Amino acid sequence: MNPWLEVFGWVGSILVVWSLTQARVLRFRWLNFVGAVIATAYNAIIEIWPFFAMNLAIAVIDAYWLWRLHRTRHDEATYEVVEVQPDDAYLLHVLRTYADDIAGFSPGFVAEAAPGEPRTAFLVQKGDETVGVVEIADQGDGTGVVLLDWVSKRFRDFTPGEFVYRASGVFTGKPFTRLVTAPGQHDRRYLERVGFRAEGGQWVRELAPAASAS
Template sequence: MPWWEVVGWAGSVLVVVSLMQARVWRFRVMNLVGAVLATAYNAMFGIWAFAAMNGAIAVIDVYWLWRLRRERSDANVYAVVEVAPDDAYLRHVLAVHADDVARHRSVPGDDAAGGDATGAELAFLVVRGDETVGVVLVRDRGDGSGVVVLDWVTPRFRDFTPGEFVYRDSDVFAAHGLSRLVVPTAPPGSAPYLQRVGFRRAEDDAWERAVA
């Protein structure tokens, strides 16, 4: 197969596969690469209508990637809302995403969380505009330590770290008398994220973070 046909097919495949991605960042990156390859392929054969269309798509993808990268740490974009542990909307979010939430819990088993996941004494929703993008549940041990029962982000924003806004706004934990946060068992693959939001490895598989 001639190399230019490989380029054309690769661009088409990437564009199609990008549409199957749940993560917004991954979608934009794959769509951008596919659009650039498709632009080059169509321009090579003088198919200017499709070259222009894919070129425009590439420009749009570059814009959104720039905007997403700029907003990923912008406190004006994300907000943290504290809710009651038995809040009806919180229960709804956790129920809708029950299987995915279970894979990201830091405390295995219901007993360790003091009931189900909504039994945590502190509950926070991470929102982007009117969209809920994450949930953080913390249980107060009563000795100044808070156990992070759940730190979960929706698949769309899993390439970002919206949960960090909860930890940055650490006065909410201090207001509840907490001096440190503990992740007793880090979910698989979460170590880089925990380091980014200020946690340090303690003993065994536990992670700790001081509350400012």
């Protein structure tokens, strides 16, 4: 057998196996799809038809789910933003469960608000699954500080937190006229996507235009 053809087949197998180690839904589907396509071509070349058919079926299934995932990625009907009290028992359970992961997003974040600290908290839901949490502290003068904008690892490629800022209208009736990021939040691509701009070493998003548009 041509050694390069054998390497080609091994690449497909490695990608399929590697995909199974991925926690992120989108990354899993892409790796699995590419691996299955390679395996399909490889098995067609060496004429092993049962494995050709199996990998072709896997590739088709992955293609369907990739289409569906990308189609609903920014779909307001897919995700729901639910406001909860900062001391809500379920919210604190989520924050404790994912404390280590959350520390990577916002190193200085403290789950329980200090006495008298005004906070606003939102859960981002996909069906009955909590996929994100956003917490904002009232700094006064209409400024809200984004203390936490966290997304679970499975949905990290989808940035569902965008619905808190863009599509949910959850700031209607709130005292905030602008949002600023807390120290340590520097994901430029995400922040720009949801309407923040760099200003004086932090990221700022005005809320007045959004309120009037809604």
